[in-house]
Amino acid sequence: QVQLVQSGAAVKKPGASVRVSCMTSGYTFSGYYLHWVRQAPGQRLEWMGWFHPNNGATKTAQRFQGRLTMTGDTSVATVYMELTGLRFDDTAVYYCARDPHSALALGLLDYWGHGTLITVSS
Amino acid sequence: EIVLTQSPGTLSLSPGERATLSCRASQSVNGRYLAWYQHKPGQAPRLLIYGVSSRATGIPDRFSGSGSGTDFTLTISSLEPEDFAVYYCQQYGSSLFTFGPGTKVDIK
Numbered sequence: 001q002v003q004l005v006q007s008g009a010a011v012k013k014p015g016a017s018v019r020v021s022c023m024t025s026g027y028t029f030s031g032y033y034l035h036w037v038r039q040a041p042g043q044r045l046e047w048m049g050w051f052h053p054n055n056g057a058t059k060t061a062q063r064f065q066g067r068l069t070m071t072g073d074t075s076v077a078t079v080y081m082e083l084t085g086l087r088f089d090d091t092a093v094y095y096c097a098r099d100p101h102s103a104l105a106l107g108l109l110d111y112w113g114h115g116t117l118i119t120v121s122s
Numbered sequence: 123e124i125v126l127t128q129s130p131g132t133l134s135l136s137p138g139e140r141a142t143l144s145c146r147a148s149q150s151v152n153g154r155y156l157a158w159y160q161h162k163p164g165q166a167p168r169l170l171i172y173g174v175s176s177r178a179t180g181i182p183d184r185f186s187g188s189g190s191g192t193d194f195t196l197t198i199s200s201l202e203p204e205d206f207a208v209y210y211c212q213q214y215g216s217s218l219f220t221f222g223p224g225t226k227v228d229i230k
Contacts, residue, residue, distance in 0.1 A: 045210060045221040061218060095167070107214030108157055110178065112166035
């Protein structure tokens with residue numbers, strides 16, 4: 001079965017960077033887009049960007065441009081999200097999620113990781 | 123950016139009752155690209171409905187979606203104990219995918 005297993009929670013200081021991993025299994029890793037979505041406390045889910053493992057293509061939501069980098073390692077079927085210049089309002093649960101459409105990033109999310117809590121605190 | 127609003131914020135119902143959740147978009151959702159997700163604390167969100175009314179794999183038929191344009195509805199025909207959760211709508215018809223704020227369905 002499809003599984004997305006994310007790295008554990010982390011506490012970071014303002015200005016630091018964080019990298020979250022998302023290890024996938026149960027399907028052809030290179031065939032599907034992976035999205036990153038976050039949810040800050042009391043806020044709605046917010047789409048951050050997508051990554052395609054086959055060619056490394058990415059698309060980033062405008063508000064994260066310049067701070068968000070998404071990469072992948074096909075040898076371990078894992079995608080990574082790195083967010084730099086952390087601010088207090090980056091405190092959130094970060095999710096990876098698979099797009100079921102292999103030909104384009106439709107934005108539908110059929111399988112999700114359990115989430116990684118990133119706390120930005122001084 | 124398409125802004126989604128959901129109502130009510132909280133719905134208090136008993137098992138066996140019918141739940142009707144609303145999602146309204148600030149502009150027409152392109153191509154029926156409207157989905158619903160269920161989210162329980164500490165768990166991964168779960169896709170319920172896509173394309174306004176198509177159930178995802180393994181979703182029981184007590185869940186149904188309807189609507190068009192800017193107004194959409196998720197209906198749970200008869201609540202089971204495991205259905206008490208937060209439900210989010212999402213539009214994926216524009217390049218910036220957006221979510222609603224969620225409706226919490228809790229036990230009355």
